[in-house]
Amino acid sequence: MISEPRLRTLLRQAERTAVNGKLAAALTLYQQIVEEAPESANAWLGLAQLEPDPAKKEAAYEQALALEPENAQALVGLADLRGEPVAEELQAATQETPEPEPAAPPIAEKEVMREEETAVIQPTPQADTLELVCYRHPNRSTSLRCYTCGKPICSQCAIKTPVGYRCPDCIREAEDVFFNARPLDYLIAPLVSLPLSLLAGFLLLQVGGSFFFILLIFFIGGAVGSFIGRLAKAAVGRRRGRYLPHVVSATVILGGMVAAAPALIGLLLGNFSGIMGLLMPGIYVFIASSAAFYQMK
Numbered sequence: 001m002i003s004e005p006r007l008r009t010l011l012r013q014a015e016r017t018a019v020n021g022k023l024a025a026a027l028t029l030y031q032q033i034v035e036e037a038p039e040s041a042n043a044w045l046g047l048a049q050l051e052p053d054p055a056k057k058e059a060a061y062e063q064a065l066a067l068e069p070e071n072a073q074a075l076v077g078l079a080d081l082r083g084e085p086v087a088e089e090l091q092a093a094t095q096e097t098p099e100p101e102p103a104a105p106p107i108a109e110k111e112v113m114r115e116e117e118t119a120v121i122q123p124t125p126q127a128d129t130l131e132l133v134c135y136r137h138p139n140r141s142t143s144l145r146c147y148t149c150g151k152p153i154c155s156q157c158a159i160k161t162p163v164g165y166r167c168p169d170c171i172r173e174a175e176d177v178f179f180n181a182r183p184l185d186y187l188i189a190p191l192v193s194l195p196l197s198l199l200a201g202f203l204l205l206q207v208g209g210s211f212f213f214i215l216l217i218f219f220i221g222g223a224v225g226s227f228i229g230r231l232a233k234a235a236v237g238r239r240r241g242r243y244l245p246h247v248v249s250a251t252v253i254l255g256g257m258v259a260a261a262p263a264l265i266g267l268l269l270g271n272f273s274g275i276m277g278l279l280m281p282g283i284y285v286f287i288a289s290s291a292a293f294y295q296m297k
Ligand SMILES: [Zn+2]
Pocket: 134, 135, 136, 137, 140, 153, 154, 155, 156, 157
């Protein structure tokens, strides 16, 4: 269910959009509002006024009347649609602000909204001016729709997937299902990977920088990174977290900084001869952290 203040905000937004002549955008907004708040007669009324399809238009008026049987605008609109005669006092009631119902608590709000609604009637929707607009950018027309939920999306918002374009909301929802890690996993993963990463950095420091070892560092870095990544992955029960790869990869980098420490300290003290000492840890960090990241994904 939608909260009362949010509903009012959404209705205002839809009305403003309609008043500004962006009828298709307003129609989309009303469709979303009735979906979330089917108990709002105002939303059904707004939808009915913009709906180009006569059958849907009639259904929307009927929905509004089911909720507010006395609603003059809905009565007149429906009578117009069916070509039935309209009682004069009803006709007059739609011209001026109707009497506020005593039962409704936010009376002032309702009066304001009704006035805005009568303004919505002015621009008559025409079927040929109705084009799709992005649900996130009401001023951008588009021909794309989200493959999953059918909402219109502009090319900038659309995300291409193997099964077609999808909207950011649906992508996010799909990702939330995909990422099943628990908060504790963000503690477990670094607890497993940090000691190993520090050990690897320490060993690298011992072996030093012989030329032969530089050739091997590519293989060693990849193997060490993969090993740490796989172990951390197993430790978190193979669950996936949005940021778990980043966390594990960061511990590998931290371990590599141990190996780089002598050269880094040398640089700080103005001893640039040790700059070559950064080469090995640098290559190691780059390869090992990438390998760990890949394993955690
Ligand atoms: Zn957009």
